[in-house]
Amino acid sequence: MARVSQAHLDARRRQILDGAARCFARNGFHATSMQDVLKEVDLSAGAVYRYFSGKDELITAIAKEVLGEIRAAFEDVTRHSPPPPPDLLIGEVLSRTLRVWSSLNDDGEPVLPRLILQVWGETVRNEELAAVLRDVYATLRESWGWAVEAYQDAGMMPPDIPADHVARTMIATVQGFIAQQALFGAAPVEVLQGGLRALMAVRPPQREA
Template sequence: MPRVSDEHLAARRRQILDAARRCFLRDGFHNTSMQDVIAEAGLSVGAVYRYFPSKNDLITAIAQSVIGGAETVFAELAAADPPLPLAETLDRALAYVDAQTGPDGILRLAIQVWSEAQRDPALAEFVAATYAGFRKHFVAIARRARDAGELPPDADPEAVGAALFGLVPGYFMQRILTGSPDRASYLAGVRALVRRAG
């Protein structure tokens, strides 16, 4: 029997994840069964279970895919040379959010992942580690902003980074749940708060 290529295996895995994503976006994690995913993928039961033995495995893989793009964007922002001003950094982070919050956007699944993490200890551990990693990028951004003189010399990068990162999920939660504010309004509000606090 000929060996199946790595490309074929990766394509089949992607086919299953795409089907699961459509099901989860349409019906949610709890209302989607493995049979739903199998039917959506158009594959046999054995083919799907070969890659994902359980729905929890699918949810974890979806969570990883949700996170991958954000990790890349945040790492690039933290490594920008020269460092970007904080307002521009936040604008670019939120531009990524805008691209991912439409009807098929992966960030719609992030909210479901957060919910599922409240009852699944393994997923909770994964989410906690991932978000701690995200926050580290924003701490690095804050440290570079302080060193460049954009923040006071005594500013705590850990505190500023945590607050700056918190603005990102705060924005996309509002966008997904209420459809507003738009990015320009949100950024204007952040600037007004910072000016007033300063």
């Protein structure tokens, strides 16, 4: 009997994950059944269960991939010294993150933001996912805290505000834009970048002499 290559196994696993991601993005985790996934990927139950024991394991695998991509994007961008200005840095992170699974769109709407929103909700009942999310968030705060300190050292940002406060605000900006994409439809990253540039340019009003 011919031995199945690792490349074939990896490709089949990818096929299952991509199909499940489409289903979950379309209908949500709990409204999607394993039968829906089997139909989407056009495989037998035996072929799918060889890789994943059930829907919960599929959800966990997809969530770990999504969160891992986000963490990798943040870490890569914040390696520059000093990093690019916040509007460019956040735009680069979002552009890279939103490209993940972009080829899976089947209705013109972004798949990844919907999945991220569902992952956030799923952590309420799934402690394993909650632990993964906490770990990712801690890593992001550390990476972006370093970026803020680099801004401050370069004189690009006031030094009197704790770096962690700024880091948390930057992360919240990304989270909010992802939520908007999921809830209200796709919007170009340039929208967020332009808004950030405008906010960064705000100055106190000049007093009349």
